[in-house]
Amino acid sequence: MEERYLSVTALTKYIKKKFDVDQHLNHIWLKGEISNFKHHSRGHMYMTIKDDNASIRAVMFQRQNQSLPFTPENGMKILLTGHVSVFEIQGQYQLYIQDMQPDGIGALHLAFEQLKEKLFKEGLFDKVHKKDLPKYPSQIAVLTSPTGAAIRDILTTLERRYPIAHILIIPVLVQGKQATKSIVDGIISANQFSEIDLIIVGRGGGSLEELWCFNEEEVARAIFQSELPVISAVGHETDITISDMVADVRAPTPTAAAELAVPSKLDLIEKIINLDQFIYKHMIHKIEQYEERLSSIEKSYVFKYPERLVEEKEQRLDRAMEHITKHMDNLITSKTVNYHNIEKRFSFVLTTTQIKHKEEKVSQLMNRLHRASTQHIDNKKNAFSKKLSQLDLLNPTRIMSRGYSITYKKDRSIIKSIENLRKKDAIVVRLTDGHAECTIDHIRKEDQNERKK
Numbered sequence: 001m002e003e004r005y006l007s008v009t010a011l012t013k014y015i016k017k018k019f020d021v022d023q024h025l026n027h028i029w030l031k032g033e034i035s036n037f038k039h040h041s042r043g044h045m046y047m048t049i050k051d052d053n054a055s056i057r058a059v060m061f062q063r064q065n066q067s068l069p070f071t072p073e074n075g076m077k078i079l080l081t082g083h084v085s086v087f088e089i090q091g092q093y094q095l096y097i098q099d100m101q102p103d104g105i106g107a108l109h110l111a112f113e114q115l116k117e118k119l120f121k122e123g124l125f126d127k128v129h130k131k132d133l134p135k136y137p138s139q140i141a142v143l144t145s146p147t148g149a150a151i152r153d154i155l156t157t158l159e160r161r162y163p164i165a166h167i168l169i170i171p172v173l174v175q176g177k178q179a180t181k182s183i184v185d186g187i188i189s190a191n192q193f194s195e196i197d198l199i200i201v202g203r204g205g206g207s208l209e210e211l212w213c214f215n216e217e218e219v220a221r222a223i224f225q226s227e228l229p230v231i232s233a234v235g236h237e238t239d240i241t242i243s244d245m246v247a248d249v250r251a252p253t254p255t256a257a258a259e260l261a262v263p264s265k266l267d268l269i270e271k272i273i274n275l276d277q278f279i280y281k282h283m284i285h286k287i288e289q290y291e292e293r294l295s296s297i298e299k300s301y302v303f304k305y306p307e308r309l310v311e312e313k314e315q316r317l318d319r320a321m322e323h324i325t326k327h328m329d330n331l332i333t334s335k336t337v338n339y340h341n342i343e344k345r346f347s348f349v350l351t352t353t354q355i356k357h358k359e360e361k362v363s364q365l366m367n368r369l370h371r372a373s374t375q376h377i378d379n380k381k382n383a384f385s386k387k388l389s390q391l392d393l394l395n396p397t398r399i400m401s402r403g404y405s406i407t408y409k410k411d412r413s414i415i416k417s418i419e420n421l422r423k424k425d426a427i428v429v430r431l432t433d434g435h436a437e438c439t440i441d442h443i444r445k446e447d448q449n450e451r452k453k
Helices: 008-021 105-122 149-161 179-191 217-225 242-246 254-261 265-299 306-336 339-346 352-393 396-400 448-452
Strands: 028-039 045-050 055-060 077-087 092-102 139-144 166-171 198-203 230-234 406-409 426-431 434-439
Touching: 008 077, 055 077, 105 217, 105 242, 139 149, 139 179, 149 166, 149 198, 149 254, 166 179, 179 198, 179 217, 198 254, 217 242, 230 242, 230 254, 306 352
Parallel strands: 055 092, 139 166, 139 198, 198 230
Antiparallel strands: 028 045, 028 077, 045 055, 077 092, 406 426, 426 434
């Protein structure tokens, strides 16, 4: 009686043999969706293939999957070929996958290439149309899903790099049939805000189907027609969409888009510090230059004896006035011109009335010359007086007359700080009416509070 009963192993082997000899199960074409995907450390891929009403376990060994041009993901719709058999240890039938490709990928790729070629011929990808990004944007519009990881990455990066920028989040759909219109409307709305300087549009990674709204012609033309510069950040670094090609700047990830949109506050701080140091050094250099000029002027002969310069100018003025007077006398005596020579030169005889008329004209010209020369001399005198006043302002004796003095060492170098002094040093104190020779007995440095008092 016991001989009638089969073991579990025997039954399982029998069922497996039935599966293996069935021609309908040895080579099948299957369409479904991936779930419970697992990529084993040994390279094998385990998953479940399902549709709306059923599911089947599946495995794709490393020797078959190592040539796949893509990485399977949960939720991806696929087309596959393989065979069905039984896994004896668990007594479970499963699908052994030989080849696999995303469902509809051929049609999507064809549509992508066709639109890419069309827009390329129209010039939508030309660099000449690319707008420059603002260096320091004050307001940035971000078009993405308000609940996705992309918005968190963008906001975190912007806050870290450039916290003074104001962010306007325009929620849009980034997947599905309604996503195209939502993105187009978002771009149009962002352009209606006069305060916006820049637009970031994008989303996180996904399959080709999930990113397809960014390959739609309506979205591409909306980006191209945007008056504001647009950064496209769609998917991961390896994902390239039509939106990336049309946008003014393409970012490989949403985080990278935020980094491209704004400068780093650390770089700006460093730049400000460098500029501050440059300005400080430049001011010190200019002060030293002016001090050297003042020192050279103070040592010069003219600065020590300004009255010599005045005397020289007075002499030049006297000689100029003598020259003008002599020239005017020569013009007056020239009225005794030889009219006989004039008559020969112009071949006509001057009547007494004509001669008188010429004499009056010469007299008028002389008067005009006298007035002009007098005015010119007065102008020169006024200009000379102003120069003397300016020169007088630079006279150190005038400053010293108010109680100030200049302190020198024996080598004529000016003492500007107590750091230049030592006990027993011999110094000279220059006053308005002479100088005094002194010796340093005591040095005391004042702190900042004492100087304020």
